[in-house]
Amino acid sequence: MNELALVDWLRETAGIGARIVAGIGDDCAIYRPKPGEDLLLKSDQLIEGIHFRSGLPPGLIGERALARPLSDIAAMGGEPRVCLLSLAAPRGQTEAWIKSLFRGFLRLARRTGAALAGGDLARANRIYCDAVVCGAVPRGQSLRRDGARPGDSLCVSGRLGRSWERRIQPRLELGRLLRGRATACIDISDGLALDLHRLASASGVAAEVDRVPLVRGATIERGLYGGEDYELLFTLPEGMVPPQGTTRIGKATRGKPGRIRFRGRAIEPRGYDHWA
Amino acid sequence: MNELALVDWLRETAGIGARIVAGIGDDCAIYRPKPGEDLLLKSDQLIEGIHFRSGLPPGLIGERALARPLSDIAAMGGEPRVCLLSLAAPRGQTEAWIKSLFRGFLRLARRTGAALAGGDLARANRIYCDAVVCGAVPRGQSLRRDGARPGDSLCVSGRLGRSWERRIQPRLELGRLLRGRATACIDISDGLALDLHRLASASGVAAEVDRVPLVRGATIERGLYGGEDYELLFTLPEGMVPPQGTTRIGKATRGKPGRIRFRGRAIEPRGYDHWA
Numbered sequence: 001m002n003e004l005a006l007v008d009w010l011r012e013t014a015g016i017g018a019r020i021v022a023g024i025g026d027d028c029a030i031y032r033p034k035p036g037e038d039l040l041l042k043s044d045q046l047i048e049g050i051h052f053r054s055g056l057p058p059g060l061i062g063e064r065a066l067a068r069p070l071s072d073i074a075a076m077g078g079e080p081r082v083c084l085l086s087l088a089a090p091r092g093q094t095e096a097w098i099k100s101l102f103r104g105f106l107r108l109a110r111r112t113g114a115a116l117a118g119g120d121l122a123r124a125n126r127i128y129c130d131a132v133v134c135g136a137v138p139r140g141q142s143l144r145r146d147g148a149r150p151g152d153s154l155c156v157s158g159r160l161g162r163s164w165e166r167r168i169q170p171r172l173e174l175g176r177l178l179r180g181r182a183t184a185c186i187d188i189s190d191g192l193a194l195d196l197h198r199l200a201s202a203s204g205v206a207a208e209v210d211r212v213p214l215v216r217g218a219t220i221e222r223g224l225y226g227g228e229d230y231e232l233l234f235t236l237p238e239g240m241v242p243p244q245g246t247t248r249i250g251k252a253t254r255g256k257p258g259r260i261r262f263r264g265r266a267i268e269p270r271g272y273d274h275w276a
Numbered sequence: 277m278n279e280l281a282l283v284d285w286l287r288e289t290a291g292i293g294a295r296i297v298a299g300i301g302d303d304c305a306i307y308r309p310k311p312g313e314d315l316l317l318k319s320d321q322l323i324e325g326i327h328f329r330s331g332l333p334p335g336l337i338g339e340r341a342l343a344r345p346l347s348d349i350a351a352m353g354g355e356p357r358v359c360l361l362s363l364a365a366p367r368g369q370t371e372a373w374i375k376s377l378f379r380g381f382l383r384l385a386r387r388t389g390a391a392l393a394g395g396d397l398a399r400a401n402r403i404y405c406d407a408v409v410c411g412a413v414p415r416g417q418s419l420r421r422d423g424a425r426p427g428d429s430l431c432v433s434g435r436l437g438r439s440w441e442r443r444i445q446p447r448l449e450l451g452r453l454l455r456g457r458a459t460a461c462i463d464i465s466d467g468l469a470l471d472l473h474r475l476a477s478a479s480g481v482a483a484e485v486d487r488v489p490l491v492r493g494a495t496i497e498r499g500l501y502g503g504e505d506y507e508l509l510f511t512l513p514e515g516m517v518p519p520q521g522t523t524r525i526g527k528a529t530r531g532k533p534g535r536i537r538f539r540g541r542a543i544e545p546r547g548y549d550h551w552a
Contacts, residue, residue: 004474021314025478026421027348027462028316028411033309038297040304043319043362043408045398050364072303086319086362086406088326120406122321130362130396130406132319135304145302186303198280202301 017115029117059104067168074175075187078135080114088124143185148203161218191271206255293391305393335380341405343444350451351463354411356390364400419461424479437494467547482531
């Protein structure tokens with residue numbers, strides 16, 4: 001299958017999304033913003049041998065590639081609108097394999113309203129995905145990571161400590177619900193300790209954690225430092241009841257910005273640093 | 277250098293662009309569109325061993341990574357606004373090397389108005405870049421590849437047949453100038469023959485090429501099929517004078533959509549197919 005044929009197949013399979021003036025097949029995708037919305041942009045890589053092991057089913061690779069940046073859109077309270085996929089794959093991958101990867105990607109894209117409207121194709125010696133999502137949020141209402149104040153409740157969605165194999169459910173509905181409520185929000189993509197450190201540093205607060213809701217069988221170590229949760233970590237004004245499916249795990253405090261204590265003892269802001 | 281330190285350096289070095297509500301350092305970049313503009317989105321990969329040879333100076337890699345999607349923005353008449361860079365590099369690359377790559381990227385970003393506002397960092401066994409550009413164009417005025425009509429003049433900017441080593445100058449000014457004038461436009465990233473085939477197919481016309489302006493020393497073969505020109509190929513209504521620095525090379529005709537003749541003989545729509 002050459003590039004022209006694959007692009008034709010993609011154009012037919014992806015369809016056209018709302019407010020997409022031009023999708024797959026022109027030099028760029030064209031998106032017509034709604035009046036009064038801010039746009040959120042995020043790209044996220046998923047690389048064979050780094051983010052996933054060789055031999056993973058292609059549909060899961062495609063789904064995962066998109067789920068990662070969608071989780072960032074969720075963390076800012078955004079609604080996905082457009083997405084692009086840059087894909088490089090070895091020559092040995094069959095046409096069926098490539099199409100399965102795109103089908104996994106497109107299933108999640110359709111379910112979340114992110115119309116696939118472009119990207120780039122190349123060859124490489126490993127499977128390499130970079131998914132880009134453009135989301136939207138009413139002007140000025142995006143959730144940021146720098147708004148937590150001392151006294152705010154610290155909350156997480158779901159349960160932590162999951163392993164890679166789980167499918168990510170980007171917390172898009174929760175993100176939207178938190179608009180106008182949460183004072184700060186971030187997604188836990190590199191582990192609770194490291195992402196909490198980022199939120200607290202950006203907000204100029206310290207943090208105290210008393211409890212961590214864990215999946216069955218997970219250790220507290222994994223819950224604090226595991227890097228594959230993609231849940232939302234957010235702060236609420238003191239006394240506000242956390243939404244259903246979320247848990248209060250501690251609070252923001254005065255203190256050295258970014259310092260974290262777990263049950264009274266200081267913990268390191270380590271986690272999954274893809275660059276270290 | 278860990279990821280937090282590199283992100284801090286990038287935030288300081290990149291600065292903040294116009295209408296960027298949040299740049300490097302939050303989950304997503306936030307861009308506030310101007311009323312009445314359409315947004316153009318494009319991602320383009322640049323991979324060691326595929327798009328460039330190992331050992332290339334990092335500043336040139338960074339510049340090239342951004343120049344490729346900027347050329348697509350130019351081809352649609354857009355003005356660059358925001359960009360992201362997803363970068364994966366082997367552990368062996370030094371801090372100085374990484375910073376040089378970003379400096380090359382940022383130099384071109386500043387010169388063209390594309391504010392670096394985010395991206396993703398990872399490790400891989402090869403150098404891998406995926407640059408994303410979000411550009412803008414007054415509503416409905418983007419140049420498309422599907423508007424050429426039989427009788428239109430076929431034109432290109434600059435001279436063709438260059439080799440990889442040349443730096444790309446994205447034709448952003450020309451693209452803007454062509455808004456409201458050109459009936460169709462595409463950038464020549466995969467060779468004149470293949471990209472002309474794409475434009476003609478999308479427009480439902482055939483094309484006749486009489487001449488190809490070449491750089492000194494280039495063969496006509498290279499001018500037709502070489503894949504590294506990044507000039508603009510566009511059509512103008514019959515009789516309209518081509519802008520300065522551009523050349524009329526032939527015309528669009530009635531005939532089988534996508535069929536190309538060069539000096540009377542049919543030529544194959546081959547070129548640089550990154551996927552073949």
